[in-house]
Amino acid sequence: MITMNQVSKQFGDLVVLKDINLEVKQGKVVVVIGPSGSGKTTLLRCLNILEQPEQGSITIDQQTVDFSKKVNKKEILSFRKQSGMVFQTYNLFPHFTALENVMEGPVTVQGVNKAKARKRAAELLEKVGLSEKLDVYPYQLSGGQQQRVGIARAMAIDPKVMLFDEPTSALDPELVGEVLLVMKQLAEEGRTMVVVTHEMKFAKDVADEVIFMDNGIIVERGKPDELFSQPKAQRTKEFLSLIN
Numbered sequence: 001m002i003t004m005n006q007v008s009k010q011f012g013d014l015v016v017l018k019d020i021n022l023e024v025k026q027g028k029v030v031v032v033i034g035p036s037g038s039g040k041t042t043l044l045r046c047l048n049i050l051e052q053p054e055q056g057s058i059t060i061d062q063q064t065v066d067f068s069k070k071v072n073k074k075e076i077l078s079f080r081k082q083s084g085m086v087f088q089t090y091n092l093f094p095h096f097t098a099l100e101n102v103m104e105g106p107v108t109v110q111g112v113n114k115a116k117a118r119k120r121a122a123e124l125l126e127k128v129g130l131s132e133k134l135d136v137y138p139y140q141l142s143g144g145q146q147q148r149v150g151i152a153r154a155m156a157i158d159p160k161v162m163l164f165d166e167p168t169s170a171l172d173p174e175l176v177g178e179v180l181l182v183m184k185q186l187a188e189e190g191r192t193m194v195v196v197t198h199e200m201k202f203a204k205d206v207a208d209e210v211i212f213m214d215n216g217i218i219v220e221r222g223k224p225d226e227l228f229s230q231p232k233a234q235r236t237k238e239f240l241s242l243i244n
């Protein structure tokens with residue numbers, strides 16, 4: 001479902017991703033871990049071209065973008081529709097209700113009619129456990145609830161893949177579980193997901209594969225039980241010993 005082929009990205013002189021190769025099969029969950037500044041967020045942002053790599057190519061499903069050539073805006077917009085992104089800070093529109101936040105993408109980006117978008121948005125909010133909160137505004141919701149609206153919103157465009165960028169790191173500890181539970185349910189439904197997170201328990205329980213990044217490269221990858229209990233690279237061992 002996702003292939004990154006020799007993707008490199010730099011900001012000025014700083015090389016943030018170096019020749020990244022990654023493959024995610026349909027229905028699989030890949031969790032990306034690594035120290036702060038290692039390039040995890042940039043990798044995720046490249047996957048929906050919020051950042052544009054200088055080299056390499058990315059394929060999602062049938063669509064490939066080759067960054068060694070000039071990429072036009074239309075191509076980017078069409079590519080971006082294939083993924084739903086959930087951000088660390090929920091980025092909800094404050095003047096829209098929960099329902100309107102979820103409807104916005106389908107109506108404005110996909111041209112879905114409002115009645116249909118409303119029905120689908122209500123279903124998605126029900127799915128994330130917020131059927132009682134359709135008409136409330138973000139400020140009336142807890143952080144965990146806002147993030148669940150964020151997940152429903154990302155799903156509203158029926159993306160082929162879901163991308164999560166540290167979705168629980170801005171939350172109070174007692175609100176983390178409800179968001180992880182929704183993510184776990186999505187994984188169990190067979191959604192293809194790439195998740196950047198510091199929640200190692202989630203990685204152990206839900207990931208099909210864990211990727212350890214450091215300094216812009218993928219240092220090591222493997223099944224969670226293998227990578228966590230028998231890391232091969234010294235850098236992985238050091239990182240895991242620091243967080244455990």
Ligand code: ADP
Nearest residue numbers: 011014016034035036037038039040041042043
């Ligand atoms: P992580 O998610 O692993 O913490 P990031 O992908 O956010 O790492 O960042 C990787 C490196 O790229 C860091 O050194 C960061 O400072 C730098 N960086 C990220 N975004 C930008 C940007 N827009 N402009 C300049 N440097 C950036």
